[in-house]
Amino acid sequence: MATMQLKKYFSKLSLRHTIAMASVVAAMLLVLASCRKKFDEPPYNSGDPDITTNATIASVKKTFDNSGSASYTFTDSLVFSAIVISSDSAGNVYKTLYVEDSTGGMNIQIDASNLYSNYPKGMRVFVKMAGLSMNKYGGSYEIGQGFSSSRLVRIASSVMSDYIIAGSTGHVVAPVVFDKISSITDAYQSMLIQINDVQFSDVNAYYADSTKTIGYVSNTVTNCSGESAVVYTSSYASFAGTKVASGKGPITAIYVPYNTTKELILNDLNATASMTGARCGASTGTISSIADLRASYTGSDVNYSSGSVSGVVISNSANESTGNIRIVQEDNAAGILVYLPSSTTTYSVGDKVTINLAGSTLTSYNGELELKSATLTVTGTGATVTPLVTTLAAIVKAGSSWSTRLVSVPSLTVSTSST
Incomplete structure (x- = not known):
């Protein structure tokens, strides 16, 4: 009899333990499920918060303008919504959120970096103006939080979410x-x-x-x-x-x-990314030599978006003005003055070079053709150019068309004058 009661007792105890353990396991699964759900939630709200707006960017600007103050702090509970159009992910926008609604745009100064992680481009935000301040910097409206020595102070990162409330994402603002x-x-x-x-x-x-x-x-x-x-x-x-x-x-x-x-x-x-078309006044002909380059000039500046020509350096800044480099075709049929005033590279006489035309401009300076904003690549050294043997009369007759060609005038007498 005692044995049967003992078995019944342990049977009841096991049942209670089983129920208790099942409850514990269920609770643990619920906790784990809750943690997993929270972890898997998207980083931004899928919808807008339940906030009523009573202002626009235009009306907020008007309130500031009507205040007559250059440094104004809002006390009225004005709230506007707008779409974020900026991103600091590339590091060019610094501690600033640019937002836009149908009435205009606004610059919001925030003392925080990586704003794109909290307010990505395309997010709708709700801005509560009570307690925020506004001024104009260089003529542009800015929102911040208070002033220091009459200068607008950025909204502190610790309270930015109190004033700028994140909403729905994925909005596209057409420029x-x-x-x-x-x-x-x-x-x-x-x-x-x-x-x-x-x-x-x-x-x-x-x-x-x-x-x-x-x-x-x-x-x-x-x-x-x-x-x-x-x-x-x-x-x-x-x-x-x-x-x-x-x-x-x-x-x-x-x-x-x-x-x-x-x-x-x-x-x-x-x-x-789409700035890939032909530049203003760009040459449409094929440029394969310095002679072609000179022929492309018809009286007004010519801009080149691509192409290259080659030649040999026959004169440089050692005996000319700083930045002047004269280059001729290897056959000496044509030459060009290349002007590179900011170049830190020294190009020596006899250097074989490729003139990269992309972004360069051919112009006339004091009656001489000059190529500006080109880039040079040295492809060899020690090249020689056979000069054109000619006379002074022929040079005078050719005029600027022979500019930068290498010439030789035999039996030339040079005289000096004291006057």
């Missing part, structure tokens, strides 16, 4: 398209714009200074009508050491005017 640079006004500040048919003035320039000796570099872009804007690039950008686009085409950028200068900020190199 405002301009065919004329002169048509861009301050009304488009801090907005994404596209300027068609522009080219960098100096195709041998780099976007910025990769050595970081200087913090920012300005490169001018122009259209074929001579209108211009400035591409302003940080030397900390990942593409600082990249040469600017060599062709003509559309550029997409954030428009940030500074006083009277039309400045453009690039998010990344996709902004200039």
Whole structure:
């Protein structure tokens, strides 16, 4: 009897243990499932928060303008929503969030890096203005948090999510398209714009200074009508050491005017990826020799987007003005003056060189054809050129058409005068 009761007791105990263990296991699975669900959640909200907006970028600017103050802090509970159009992932946009709604664009200063991880391009954000401040820097509206010595202070990273609330992602903002640079006004500040048919003035320039000796570099872009804007690039950008686009085409950028200068900020190199067309006034003929190069000039500047010619150096800055390098075809049929004032390379007489024409311009300077902004590659040394044996009368008759050819005039007498 005692044995049967003992068995019954242990049977009940085992059942209770089984139920308890099952409960523990279920709880653990629930915890693990909860952890897994939280870990697998997307980093951004899939929808917008339940926030009511009562303002726009335009109305916020108007409130500032009507305040009559150059340094204004908002007290009213104004809230606007806008789409992020900037990204600091390439390092060119620094501690700034550019946002845009249907009424305009805004520059929000935030004391944080890697903003793209919290507010990626294409995200809708909700900006609560109460407690935030505004001023104008170089004519552009900026939002921050308070002032120090009349200068706007960036919003602290510890509270940025209190003022700028993340919303839905994947929104696409189409740039405002301009065919004329002169048509861009301050009304488009801090907005994404596209300027068609522009080219960098100096195709041998780099976007910025990769050595970081200087913090920012300005490169001018122009259209074929001579209108211009400035591409302003940080030397900390990942593409600082990249040469600017060599062709003509559309550029997409954030428009940030500074006083009277039309400045453009690039998010990344996709902004200039389509600048591959023929440059303004580009030569359409085939250039295969220095003679072809000279023949392509018909009275106005000629720009080259591609091509190369070869020749031999017959004179350099050792006996001419700094930057002057004279190069002739190996057969001495034609020559050209190449002007490279910023070159740190010394080219010696007898060097065989390839003249890379991409981005160069053929112009007339004091009646002589001159090639600017070309690049030279030395392919050999010690080359000799047979001079053209001629007379002074023939040289005078040929005029500038023989410019930079190597000539020899036998039995020439040189006299000097004291007057």
